[in-house]
Amino acid sequence: MGVALRAGLGRANRVNGHEWGFAHGFGLTVMKPICICIRDKHFRNPDISNPNIMKFTCVAALALLASFVMSKALGGVLVVPGTSDIWLAGTPDGTSASLGDVAPAQSPVLAGGVVAGGSYTFVVTGSVNNFPGPSGLGPDGGQFYEHSWGAENGLSGLHAPINSLVGVFLDSSSPLGQPVLGGLDFASIGLDFPSLSPGLRQPFFIGDGMTGTQAVQTFTAPSGATRLFLGTMDGWGWWNNDGAFSVTVNGPAVPEPSAYAMVAGLALLGFGWHRRHSRR
Numbered sequence: 001m002g003v004a005l006r007a008g009l010g011r012a013n014r015v016n017g018h019e020w021g022f023a024h025g026f027g028l029t030v031m032k033p034i035c036i037c038i039r040d041k042h043f044r045n046p047d048i049s050n051p052n053i054m055k056f057t058c059v060a061a062l063a064l065l066a067s068f069v070m071s072k073a074l075g076g077v078l079v080v081p082g083t084s085d086i087w088l089a090g091t092p093d094g095t096s097a098s099l100g101d102v103a104p105a106q107s108p109v110l111a112g113g114v115v116a117g118g119s120y121t122f123v124v125t126g127s128v129n130n131f132p133g134p135s136g137l138g139p140d141g142g143q144f145y146e147h148s149w150g151a152e153n154g155l156s157g158l159h160a161p162i163n164s165l166v167g168v169f170l171d172s173s174s175p176l177g178q179p180v181l182g183g184l185d186f187a188s189i190g191l192d193f194p195s196l197s198p199g200l201r202q203p204f205f206i207g208d209g210m211t212g213t214q215a216v217q218t219f220t221a222p223s224g225a226t227r228l229f230l231g232t233m234d235g236w237g238w239w240n241n242d243g244a245f246s247v248t249v250n251g252p253a254v255p256e257p258s259a260y261a262m263v264a265g266l267a268l269l270g271f272g273w274h275r276r277h278s279r280r
């Protein structure tokens with residue numbers, strides 16, 4: 001269904017029979033498919049003075065807005081520097097990790113708010129190196145490596161290809177002092193899993209987000225997860241790493257406060273319009 005939301009000022013109007021505007025509010029453009037689905041003569045010939053039309057339009061706006069904000073790329077295209085140490089995820093400034101790394105200088109990248117139980121996919125390009133200079137490796141990385149400190153700062157250890165893209169799901173609290181799960185070993189799991197369900201505070205391999213046969217892999221956020229962090233794989237000392245990944249994360253996003261405000265505004269507009277016209 002082709003749907004476009006646009007902000008607009010001006011009075012309620014109609015364009016080509018498919019567009020309704022809210023006075024001094026938000027406009028909703030609904031393409032032909034929804035009009036074909038709704039076998040209502042009013043919808044084929046919209047009449048904004050009809051309360052049923054406006055009620056339906058408001059409900060549709062809310063539903064479409066919900067779908068709009070609940071599935072999108074988190075944070076656009078993210079740059080994940082090679083210096084991003086996942087064992088500093090969610091820790092306060094000044095926290096140290098992995099022999100020489102300190103937050104926030106070597107902190108991983110916060111991809112954005114996530115929904116527990118939501119499935120996420122990744123589009124990844126670029127290359128990093130665990131020391132200065134190019135590695136020539138892609139996002140799937142090279143030989144298997146171990147985080148030398150194992151579990152650290154409340155985050156599990158990890159056995160994964162060096163210079164690969166890795167991630168970790170956290171709740172809204174610092175991982176420091178939290179219970180630690182066993183580390184994931186991707187030499188055993190393999191790199192071509194169709195889907196993965198890592199635990200909270202349990203770093204995991206992402207690589208290029210695809211299997212060796214180019215099938216897209218899905219990653220499910222665990223119960224309690226509210227945040228996703230992205231970093232790179234090294235054994236120790238991310239501070240001297242080179243390069244960067246460009247990452248797009250697709251999946252259900254936690255609506256921004258502005259989205260809630262938009263929904264509330266639409267609901268108030270619809271309610272006010274309905275009361276005004278129901279008194280006629």
Ligand SMILES: [Ca+2]
Pocket residue numbers: 130131234236237238239240241
């Ligand atoms: Ca290094």
Ligand SMILES: [Ca+2]
Pocket residue numbers: 140191206207208209210211212
């Ligand atoms: Ca891969």
